[in-house]
Amino acid sequence: MLWYYVSEGKQQGPVSDEVLLTLLHEGKIDRTTMIWREGMPDWQPLAVAQPTAPPPPPPSALPAGLLGNKCVECGQVFPPDQLITLNKSLVCAACKPVFLQRLAEGVASPGSSGLWRQGKKIVTVSETPFPDRCVKCNAPANGFRLKRVLYWQHPAYLLLLLCNLLVLLIVILIVRKKAVLHIGLCEVHRTQRKVAIIVCFLGLLGGLVMIIVACVISSGWLGLGGAVAFFGGAIWGVVKGRTLTPTKIDKEHVWVTGAGKDFLDQLPEWPG
Numbered sequence: 001m002l003w004y005y006v007s008e009g010k011q012q013g014p015v016s017d018e019v020l021l022t023l024l025h026e027g028k029i030d031r032t033t034m035i036w037r038e039g040m041p042d043w044q045p046l047a048v049a050q051p052t053a054p055p056p057p058p059p060s061a062l063p064a065g066l067l068g069n070k071c072v073e074c075g076q077v078f079p080p081d082q083l084i085t086l087n088k089s090l091v092c093a094a095c096k097p098v099f100l101q102r103l104a105e106g107v108a109s110p111g112s113s114g115l116w117r118q119g120k121k122i123v124t125v126s127e128t129p130f131p132d133r134c135v136k137c138n139a140p141a142n143g144f145r146l147k148r149v150l151y152w153q154h155p156a157y158l159l160l161l162l163c164n165l166l167v168l169l170i171v172i173l174i175v176r177k178k179a180v181l182h183i184g185l186c187e188v189h190r191t192q193r194k195v196a197i198i199v200c201f202l203g204l205l206g207g208l209v210m211i212i213v214a215c216v217i218s219s220g221w222l223g224l225g226g227a228v229a230f231f232g233g234a235i236w237g238v239v240k241g242r243t244l245t246p247t248k249i250d251k252e253h254v255w256v257t258g259a260g261k262d263f264l265d266q267l268p269e270w271p272g
Helices: 017-025 096-105 155-162 165-175 187-217 220-241 261-265
Strands: 002-007 010-016 034-036 083-086 089-092 115-118 121-124 146-152 177-183 245-249 254-257
Touching: 002 017, 010 017, 083 096, 089 096, 146 245, 155 165, 177 245, 177 254, 187 220
Parallel strands: none
Antiparallel strands: 002 010, 002 034, 083 089, 115 121, 121 254, 146 177, 245 254
């Protein structure tokens, strides 16, 4: 069986099962790396597509039963007292010289390759795998990735609404740009998003039913309640269920907002 995988924002492969496991154990990929083979409907993290793949041996730097944090360079887990903070990133002692050299050269570390920050925005490339951290709070995502298909067009096109709604829709379908992101979310924010989607669905459905019944029995108050439930559910779903929102998409890069400060702080500054 032949596999393709994403490394440094680029598609690599194909490689066999044995080579894929070798890359995993050598630390060149990890269980959050996006992989794909013929017959799969979409790219998935290695931990999902290959759940039986044995994890790489635990780093010797981590004593048994002791929790720690990852070094942004090597990706190994260390106790807090064995990591130092450089440029708002956690680095082990062995990787410190390499990290400082990257910093001096303005090169992103492997943990954030293909991701930059520009103020409160993330700048990235479509299909770039996000780190195994929640984009909202920077807590561990534990291998979970949410696939987000984003579309964007210049806001000036909305002026066509003054002419004709149908013309606006046709133009948007032609000129809009598309990007696909695989973002990490922690358990808390995954649950929050699910609840928001459920509330949104119930609000829209319940509000629509109330409006229809109000029309049948000619009840103004019931119709008003239905409208409140309908639009309230829609607004709640948008506000509470939103992850990342595109502010610009061009041929090479994607700009999105909505990430938390702690997640943004671990990213290098956008050089553009």
